[in-house]
Amino acid sequence: MAERVQKILARWGIASRRGAEKLILAGRVTLNGKPVQLGDQADPEGDRLCVDGKPLKATERPRHYYYLIHKPKGVVSTCADPKGRSTVLDLLPPPLRQGKGIHPIGRLDAQSTGALLLTNDGNFTLALTHPRYHIPKTYRVWLKGKVPEHVLDQWRQGVMLGDRRTLPTQIHLKTITQDKTCIDIMLTEGRNRQIRRVAEQLGFPVVKLHRLAIGSLHLGDLQRGQARPLTKAEIKQLRSQYNSNFPFHSSAPVREYQA
Missing domain, CATH: 3.10.290.10 (RNA-binding S4 domain)
Structure with a gap:
């Protein structure tokens, strides 16, 4: 056909x-x-x-691979880097690093850490990145300064970023000190460096950014720099979320994610 x-x-x-x-x-x-x-x-x-x-x-037709990695700081979310920096492919088992068509699903900037999926299944990539599917991603973010509640409310409701407003989002305040505020935030859109740009615009720039989960898939015990294949059940569960809203939940303890 x-x-x-x-x-x-x-x-x-x-x-x-x-x-x-x-x-x-x-x-x-x-x-x-x-x-x-x-x-x-x-x-x-x-x-x-x-x-x-x-x-x-x-x-x-090649076998499809689906991997979850715990991206460390300094690793770039590309398949190759002209500056010679480590890429997310370097975290995979050596036989999968070349010739399999494996690529990251979306990106985390070089300074951010946490959950990232890699695959060579193009349809799976499209489903998890296309705006119409609204696959939620949960982040733990440390912001510079003591962020007042009314600023978080403004962020929750959506703010103008460029020429359009961000979608409403769920934000949970975790801890707050004199010089730093820790929040969990769930996004259902993936605009370029969205969290960092909004935080900067609101006057409380990001100190650290760590992705806890993609949809229902959490890092769990996966250590920084490690990779593991997804189970069939996890792949099926992610596919079932293409057109569903995943309820915001993060029970992960607050701790500093070191580079």
């Missing part, structure tokens, strides 16, 4: 949907000997579809 080429590449674990579109635009994908255009369709059973000259065969 024919379907869009970028969807086929995502299912084959070649790249995410967006990554597949970039491959097509770069002229690296051909269909029956001709460069593919965005929107072109193919049937893997009958058409000759190639990436960088290598044909994709229905009988060679």
Whole structure:
């Protein structure tokens, strides 16, 4: 059955949907000997579809991998880094670091720590990152200064960030001292560096940011710098959340997450 080429590449674990579109635009994908255009369709059973000259065969569809990592500070959420910094792929078992199409689902900036998923299942990536699915992500955030409740209420209701307002969010105050405030915040949108930008705009910049959970998936006992495969039950549970609202809950104790 024919379907869009970028969807086929995502299912084959070649790249995410967006990554597949970039491959097509770069002229690296051909269909029956001709460069593919965005929107072109193919049937893997009958058409000759190639990436960088290598044909994709229905009988060679790669195994899908799903990993949870505990990202340390200083590790970048990319598959390669021109500056030579460690990437999240370096946290995987060596056989999975190259040639499997594994990529991070979303990002944590280099200074942030915590839960991050990696996979070579493009459809899974799309489902967990597309705005329409609103998969919640829970963070523990340390803010500089003593944040008053009315500022947290403003954040909860949504603030103008760029040209549009952030979605309402749930924030739970954990601890507050003279020079630092610790909150748990659950986001159902993934705008670039959203927490850091909002906090800066409100006058209480982020000191530390740690992602506790993605949907119902928590780090648990996974130590900093470690990775583990998801269980079938965890994959199924994440998929069941694509169009559901996950109730805010964080029982994790307050502690400093060191780099």
